[in-house]
Amino acid sequence: MAQPAREDEALLIARSQHGDVSAFNQLVLHYQQAVYNVVLRVLGDREIAADITQETFLAAFRSIQMFRGGPSFRAWLLRIASNQAYDHWRRTHRHPVDSLESMTENEESYSSEAISSLIDTEQAVNPEEALLSSELQEVIQQGLEQLPLDQRVAIVLCDIQGLSYEEIAITTQTTMGTVRSRIARGRERLRKYLQKHRELLPGNYRLHTDRE
Amino acid sequence: MTQDNQEHLTIEQLSAYIDQELSSDEQAAVAAHLQTCEQCQRALAGLRQAVLLVRALPQVEVPRSFVLPEELAPAPILHRPRETEPVVPLQTRRSYLLRRSVRALSTLAAAIGLIFILSGVLAGIPLGFHGGGAASSSNMSTDAGQSPTLGRTPDIMTTRKGEKTPPAVTNAPTPTPGPTNTGTHTPSSAQSPPPAVLDLAQPAGRLSLGSLLLLLSIVGLVVTRRRHT
Numbered sequence: 239m240a241q242p243a244r245e246d247e248a249l250l251i252a253r254s255q256h257g258d259v260s261a262f263n264q265l266v267l268h269y270q271q272a273v274y275n276v277v278l279r280v281l282g283d284r285e286i287a288a289d290i291t292q293e294t295f296l297a298a299f300r301s302i303q304m305f306r307g308g309p310s311f312r313a314w315l316l317r318i319a320s321n322q323a324y325d326h327w328r329r330t331h332r333h334p335v336d337s338l339e340s341m342t343e344n345e346e347s348y349s350s351e352a353i354s355s356l357i358d359t360e361q362a363v364n365p366e367e368a369l370l371s372s373e374l375q376e377v378i379q380q381g382l383e384q385l386p387l388d389q390r391v392a393i394v395l396c397d398i399q400g401l402s403y404e405e406i407a408i409t410t411q412t413t414m415g416t417v418r419s420r421i422a423r424g425r426e427r428l429r430k431y432l433q434k435h436r437e438l439l440p441g442n443y444r445l446h447t448d449r450e
Numbered sequence: 451m452t453q454d455n456q457e458h459l460t461i462e463q464l465s466a467y468i469d470q471e472l473s474s475d476e477q478a479a480v481a482a483h484l485q486t487c488e489q490c491q492r493a494l495a496g497l498r499q500a501v502l503l504v505r506a507l508p509q510v511e512v513p514r515s516f517v518l519p520e521e522l523a524p525a526p527i528l529h530r531p532r533e534t535e536p537v538v539p540l541q542t543r544r545s546y547l548l549r550r551s552v553r554a555l556s557t558l559a560a561a562i563g564l565i566f567i568l569s570g571v572l573a574g575i576p577l578g579f580h581g582g583g584a585a586s587s588s589n590m591s592t593d594a595g596q597s598p599t600l601g602r603t604p605d606i607m608t609t610r611k612g613e614k615t616p617p618a619v620t621n622a623p624t625p626t627p628g629p630t631n632t633g634t635h636t637p638s639s640a641q642s643p644p645p646a647v648l649d650l651a652q653p654a655g656r657l658s659l660g661s662l663l664l665l666l667s668i669v670g671l672v673v674t675r676r677r678h679t
Contacts, residue, residue, distance in 0.1 A: 263517040270516045275509055288513050295516050370506050378503050396469065397504040403471045422465035429500035 247311060254302050262302070266295050269312065272399055273319045279394045280323045282383050290326060294319040313401065313408040320391050320409060327387055381431040389424030396421055459483055459490045464497050549674045556670030559663045566650075566660025573653035 247268075253261035273294055278287035298318050305314050370378075382390050388410070395401045395409055406417045459467075459480055466472050467480045484490055649655035 259518055259520050259522050263520075266517050267515070270512050271509060274512045274516075278510055279507065284510075284513060288516075291512070292516050295518060299518055299522070370503075370508070374503075375507060378507055382504070393504060397501055398507060398509075403466075403469065418466050418471065419462055421469070422460075422462040425465050425497055425500055426461045428504065429496050432500055432503060433496075 313405045317409045392420040556667040560667035563660040563663025566656045570653040570657030
């Protein structure tokens with residue numbers, strides 16, 4: 239989806255700040271795909287991702303007075319989305335240490351709902367994307383979900399939404415150094431995880447087996 | 451071979467290199483090192499493929515539209531409550547304070563009146579109710595303290611007085627409730643012959659004065675409540 243022109247977006251934001259729902263809804267239509275995909279990749283569940291996307295836009299409309307016309311409305315919006323996703327994760331994962339340990343010990347066991355969440359995504363328009371079997375997509379999603387939440391959010395924002403480190407720093411309210419470190423550690427962990435499933439990888443994605 | 455070869459590149463450097471998020475100097479240094487270091491080349495390739503896999507995840511179509519309902523209440527504008535807030539109190543503050551003080555005075559009068567009634571009843575039961583003796587004019591000041599309250603609503607007072615006094619009197623029948631009322635309203639007329647009903651030395655006097663105070667307080671409370679709503 240094309241990025242709206244700067245001044246158009248600024249106008250829509252200004253009108254939204256005066257309570258214009260229809261102006262805000264134009265922003266919703268522009269950004270709903272991005273917000274939904276970030277939340278989906280972070281949490282891995284379509285139903286929950288849809289609920290949180292809706293909550294995000296509702297919260298954004300209510301607090302749009304707070305948006306001071308900073309460099310990136312997208313980053314501001316995604317910050318609300320990732321905060322909502324964080325909150326949900328904390329609510330549903332009361333014992334994050336336990337679940338993380340069990341996940342890393344037994345990485346093969348993925349939940350069935352995560353599998354089904356990727357089954358219908360086959361009809362991708364991009365032929366490059368079509369190369370990924372639903373099974374492989376599911377493996378990658380599982381790889382993301384076994385990452386610590388901070389690293390997962392940073393990687394999703396960087397590699398799925400294409401945000402710069404600076405935008406990610408704004409979105410996650412941290413420093414660029416922290417963003418850089420989270421992305422690097424997350425990628426290294428993901429690489430090791432995917433290496434265990436390399437038999438699923440298509441030829442052009444086969445991971446190098448260094449140190450072997 | 452450059453001196454960079456001594457230290458291999460960190461994962462963090464490689465990761466930021468992939469995103470081109472290093473400074474131009476750093477970017478060039480990493481590129482130079484990679485030219486000659488096979489180990490770092492392989493590390494980079496492994497990392498890059500993991501990145502490519504994540505990037506190859508398809509964008510999932512939204513299951514529905516997330517537009518907000520048009521009838522949604524307008525976004526709360528922060529200064530709006532502050533605008534409306536001072537308007538209402540400015541108009542009502544004075545009458546509110548007045549009402550509060552009237553209510554406080556009425557409550558006080560009710561308490562004093564009850565004490566009088568109680569003491570009159572307690573003293574009156576064994577002794578009977580024969581009023582007599584000199585009036586103590588000093589006690590009139592207690593009553594006079596209540597007159598501002600009365601002054602605002604004389605019409606209501608007089609109508610209520612007739613209804614309310616009899617039940618108080620039945621406890622200890624006082625023969626003449628009529629003079630009592632006029633006495634409080636126009637103290638000048640009551641001064642010369644101090645009626646027995648206002649003699650606080652007598653139980654009957656305390657009773658009638660107490661019931662009068664109670665009555666006034668009830669009127670005060672009723673009036674302020676009526677204004678409130």
